[in-house]
Every structure is written in C-alpha cells, then in structure tokens.
Ligand SMILES: Nc1ncnc2c1ncn2[C@@H]1O[C@H](COP(=O)(O)OP(=O)(O)O)[C@@H](O)[C@H]1O
C-alpha cells in the first residue's frame with residue numbers, strides 16, 4: 001500500500017525534516033507514528049497526500065509515485081486517502097450533513113449517492129440525529145467525528161490522522177479510537193501520528209518511532225516508548 | 229462539465245460578488261471607465277481611418293512634362309506611365325487646358341497669359357493603392373522628360389502622422405487604465421480567495437480537481453468584467469446614434485463619410501464586452517496563480 005525508500009525531505013529554509021526513511025505499510029494495517037515534537041511526524045503524514053514532496057528518494061502510495069506525480073493528478077491521489085487533523089477543519093457555515101456532503105459534492109458525485117453515503121457515515125459515527133446542527137453547537141469529540149465522517153465518506157483505502165485526539169479530553173479520545181478501530185476492521189489502512197501514550201500502549205498496533213527525521217524503532221504491537 | 233457542477237460554480241461566484249460589495253463596486257467602476265474610453269477611442273479611430281481612406285482615394289499625382297518634349301514623347305510617356313504597375317489611371321491635360329482651368333478658377337486677369345502660356349502639359353495619375361502614391365510618384369519622376377512630380381502636397385502624411393500620434397496616446401492611456409482595472413479585479417478575487425481559504429483547503433484535501441477549485445473565481449472575475457462593460461456599451465451606442473443621426477444627412481454626397489451605425493456599433497459592442505471578459509478573467513487568473521496555488 002505504502003512504500004518509502006530513502007525518503008529525504010529538506011524544507012526550503014534548510015531544515016531536514018526526514019533523513020532517509022524506509023517503510024513498507026500493507027493494506028489494512030493500523031500504524032502509530034510516534035516521536036518527540038519536531039521529529040518529522042507531520043512531514044511524514046503530509047508526504048502521503050502529497051502536501052509535501054520528497055526532496056529525494058522513492059515513495060509510492062497505492063502505486064502512485066509521490067515523487068513524480070503531476071499536479072493535476074494529485075486530486076486522484078487524494079480521493080484514495082482520508083485525512084483527519086487535530087483541529088477538525090470543519091466549515092462553520094455548513095451544518096453537519098453539509099460538511100460531510102461537501103467532500104462528495106466537490107468531486108462531483110451523483111446527488112442520490114451523496115445523500116445515501118452521508119447518511120451511512122453519519123450513522124457510523126453516531127451523529128445521524130445531529131445532522132442539522134452546526135459545528136459550533138457540537139463538542140470537540142463530536143466535531144472530530146464529523147471530520148472523520150467526512151474523511152471516509154468517499155470510502156478511501158487509507159485514512160491518515162495527525163494527532164486526532166490532541167485537542168480532546170481522555171474520555172472523548174477513547175470514543176474516537178473506538179471509531180478508528182471499527183474503520184480499520186472494515187479494511188481501511190490507518191496511519192496515525194500521536195502523542196497519546198495510553199492509547200498506544202492499550203490498543204496495540206504497529207508503532208513506528210521517528211526521531212530527528214529517522215526511524216529509530218518499528219515494532220508490531222510495540223509500546224509508546226517515551227515518558228508521557 | 230456537468231450542468232449541476234456549472235450551476236454550483238455560478239452560485240458560488242454570485243455569492244462572492246454579493247459578499248464583497250465594495251470591492252465589486254470599485255472594480256466594476258474601474259472596468260466601466262476603462263471600457264468607456266476604449267469605446268470612444270474605437271469610435272474616433274475607426275472613423276478617422278475611414279476619413280483617411282476616403283481622402284486618400286482622392287489623391288492624384290500631378291506629373292509636369294518638360295517644355296521641350298515633343299508630341300511623340302508625350303504619347304510614349306503616357307503609355308509608359310499607364311503601363312506601370314500600381315497605376316490605376318492617367319489623364320492628360322495640355323497646358324492650354326490647364327490655363328483654361330486656372331482662368332475658370334481665378335478669373336479673367338489670368339487670360340493675359342494666353343499670349344505666352346507659362347504652364348506645363350500635365351498628366352494626372354491615380355495609384356491603384358492610395359498608400360502606394362508616394363512610390364508611384366517616385367517611379368514616374370525617374371522617367372525622361374519629366375519636369376516635376378507633385379502629389380497630395382504632404383496632406384496624407386500629415387493625416388497619417390496625426391492618426392498615428394492619436395493612436396499611440398490613446399493606446400498608452402487605455403493600457404494604463406486596463407492594468408488598473410485588472411489590478412482592482414485581481415484584488416477583489418484575492419479577497420474572495422482569502423475569505424474562502426478554509427473551503428479551498430478542504431476541497432483540495434478531499435480531491436477536488438484544480439479546475440473545480442478555480443472556476444468560481446474565474447467566473448467571479450468574468451462577471452465583474454461583464455458588469456463593467458454594460459454602461460460603456462449603452463453609452464457608446466447612444467453616443468454614436470446621436471452622432472450619425474446628426475452628421476450623416478449633412479455629409480450626404482460628400483467625399484468623407486462616417487461609418488454606418490450598423491453593423492459597426494455591433495462590432496464595437498462585441499469588442500467592449502470581450503475586453504470586459506478578458507480584463508475580468510485575466511485579473512482573476514493573476515490572483516489565482518498567486519494565492520490559490522493549484
Ligand atoms: N513548512 C515547513 N517549512 C519549514 N520547516 C518545516 C515546515 N514544516 C515543518 N518544518 C520543520 O521540520 C521539522 C519536522 O517538523 P514536523 O514534521 O512538523 O514534526 P512533528 O510533526 O514530528 O512535530 C521541524 O524542525 C519543523 O520545524
């Protein structure tokens with residue numbers, strides 16, 4: 001599903017964020033990316049949906065070559081990938097239903113399909129009854145569930161999350177993880193950067209630790225490995 | 229593009245126009261002023277061109293034949309000139325005929341010259357292409373037995389110089405205004421882009437194509453351009469109607485004519501509208517390239 005060979009990333013300001021990564025992630029895996037702040041986790045994540053390009057090395061996501069993909073082909077890559085952020089990135093002028101439907105409207109899906117898919121995912125994330133509410137009327141956990149619904153409404157093969165529980169209280173964070181587990185069980189690959197030691201140590205999955213732009217550990221079922 | 233998608237883009241672009249009403253007003257006004265000037269300029273330049281054409285058609289070359297030329301020489305000159313490429317017609321007029329004309333024009337005092345006529349035999353030559361008048365004249369003056377060649381007395385040159393100067397000044401002014409209008413439109417679009425950056429970010433994130441992201445902004449620029457062309461089209465059409473209604477009856481039968489109201493005014497209107505669309509679309513492209521990065 002995802003292959004990286006000697007991926008190196010130097011930002012225009014000269015900072016080397018990734019210093020030769022070698023990773024292979026299979027379809028259906030659940031992977032935590034851990035490491036101290038500034039280690040390169042977000043850069044790693046951004047590379048997967050071609051928000052950033054590798055400066056050198058080879059990288060494939062679903063057989064798409066990230067290093068050479070043409071700008072106009074990037075949308076096709078992104079339709080294979082759902083992305084979730086710490087800050088939800090919801091549109092405040094749209095209600096829950098519209099926020100999720102937006103993701104399908106802008107890729108020109110049929111209206112009938114949009115309605116059906118949106119209702120399905122809102123049911124999955126448990127927000128069907130709040131479809132008409134606006135983001136400001138929701139709790140942080142609910143907002144994150146809307147953003148997760150939006151990221152999977154197009155049935156992507158991979159879901160990428162950059163500290164999805166970073167803004168949530170511990171209890172809400174567990175609800176979100178429960179949702180992730182279910183999405184993963186349905187066959188979606190999940191790659192999640194996180195600082196949450198408890199989650200990583202409890203819901204055991206593959207752990208890739210990055211420090212200073214290098215992979216220092218890659219263990220299936222490993223623990224968080226840092227002091228909280 | 230699917231009709232549903234197009235409708236969505238149109239709706240989005242109208243929303244933005246309503247939202248930035250002040251910037252919309254400013255940029256539409258700039259387009260209006262620019263296009264009004266373009267319209268008036270085109271009316272004037274096209275009509276002056278027409279006048280120049282009309283006048284040029286009337287320019288004759290006057291060829292003075294040497295006094296010592298024999299009758300045979302004159303005949304051979306006539307055939308040489310009329311066989312030149314670029315010559316439409318030649319007319320021979322003897323010095324006696326020339327004098328008669330002068331007497332007709334200036335009165336009997338001149339008839340005393342009938343004793344010893346000081347004038348020359350003359351060929352009146354017309355060039356097929358008026359622009360070639362000068363070259364034809366030059367060619368004729370190289371022939372034997374020609375005393376002198378005259379044409380237009382610099383009238384065409386003066387008119388052309390005037391036309392060119394006017395055209396250049398007008399074009400520079402219009403270009404400056406064009407850039408101002410484009411700049412204002414691009415600023416308006418930039419404001420829309422900034423106001424909608426969250427939406428744009430998410431569109432790109434979920435895989436909307438680059439054109440899908442761009443089109444509402446291009447449409448918004450286009451509407452601004454079109455709105456800016458409406459008043460100029462109306463005013464220029466009215467103005468030219470007044471001018472032609474006033475001038476055409478007075479010019480009937482004259483050498484100089486204005487361009488007819490139709491189809492000229494349709495062409496001018498189409499030009500103004502197209503320029504409006506161009507200014508708008510170009511202005512929004514400037515901002516899209518800079519701020520949208522898609
Ligand atoms: N857009 C950017 N431009 C320049 N430097 C950046 C950019 N993004 C991140 N960095 C730098 O790259 C390094 C890795 O950052 P990041 O991938 O965000 O780390 P993490 O997510 O693990 O905290 C940091 O030193 C950071 O300052």
Ligand SMILES: [Mg+2]
Pocket residue numbers: 041042043162
């Ligand atoms: Mg980060």
